[in-house]
Amino acid sequence: MERLRLTDDGFATLYSPEFNQHYHSVRGAMDETQRVYIELGLWAKMQEKTEIHILEIGFGTGLNALVTLLEAQKNNLIIHHTTLEPFPISDTDITLLNYEDELKTDLLQALHQTKWEETVEINPHFFLTKKQISLQDFNTDNRFDLVYFDAFAPVSQPELWTEEIFRKIADLTIEGGFLTTYCSKSDVRRALQGAGFKVEKHQGMRGKREVVRAIKY
Ligand SMILES: C[S@@+](CC[C@H](N)C(=O)[O-])C[C@H]1O[C@@H](n2cnc3c(N)ncnc32)[C@H](O)[C@@H]1O
Structure with a gap:
């Protein structure tokens, strides 16, 4: 399988031979980010507050983080984005991604170039903390408003x-x-419910009938 694949909405994704999976839906990488993480997550949470603490499981290509940063600027939010990634992609992989062209920004590079294990102010709307660690090993005293579960x-x-x-x-x-x-x-x-979440099914995007928002109670 080729490392790079253009998905149906024109946004690139990568293939992981180790996991035998693509990093995004091949029916649309941006559609997935937009529907699952931005619309059901960020847009819903910003109705309640403008300073939001996000935990992302799987930084990967950085697409979710990049779109979140752009939304933070557009909506005048302050986002603290903590993202976990035990297997960072290579510099060569980063050059394969077409997100800066598609989204008319030069900020993907900045997200990838920031140091791991430090909190970095990308701009006044977006503070990024990248942690090279698995979710299983991750521990923190911080608490989050929103979790992008993108394993x-x-x-x-x-x-x-x-x-x-x-x-x-x-x-x-x-x-x-x-x-x-x-x-x-x-x-x-069922696992989410057993862990103390109220689970909502929502309409999905191209190629995915339903997606999930779970609310901690
Ligand atoms: C579906 S991809 C996520 C894509 C990413 N959110 C993006 O926008 O490109 C899954 C990601 O989870 C990472 N991952 C794998 N095992 C993990 C673990 N145990 N804890 C946290 N992340 C993990 C993978 O390396 C990969 O980058």
């Missing part, structure tokens, strides 16, 4: 879609906080 699919990473892992995330999420994800499989929804 590879359960078929390749079953260990990340368990009630135990979701309980860990519930503990890191404030009451009323959201977790959004592209996966709406019934055992994933």
Whole structure:
């Protein structure tokens, strides 16, 4: 399989041979980011507050983070974006991505070039903390308003879609906080419920009938 693939909405994605998965839906990388993480997550949360703490599981290509940064500027938000990535992509991979052209920005490079393990002010709207660590090993005293749960699919990473892992995330999420994800499989929804989330199914995007927003109660 080629490392680079152009998805149906014109945005690039990468293929991971280790996980035998693409980093995004091949039916539309940007459609997925926009629907799951921005519309169901960020836009819903910004109705309540303008300073928002986000935890992302899987920094990957940086597309979710980049679109979040652009939304923060557009909507005059302050975002504290913490993102976990045990397997950062290479500099060569970064040059393959067409997000700066598609989104008319030069900020993807900045997101990738910031140091790991430090909080960096990208601009007054977006503070980025990249952590080169797995979710299983991650610990913090911080609490989050919104979790972008963007691990590879359960078929390749079953260990990340368990009630135990979701309980860990519930503990890191404030009451009323959201977790959004592209996966709406019934055992994933059951695991979220068992971990203390109220699970909502929402209309998905091209190639995905339903996606999930879970609310910590
Ligand atoms: C579906 S891709 C996410 C794409 C990313 N959000 C983006 O916008 O490109 C899954 C990501 O999770 C990362 N990952 C794999 N195992 C992980 C773990 N145990 N904890 C956190 N992230 C993990 C992968 O390396 C990959 O970058």
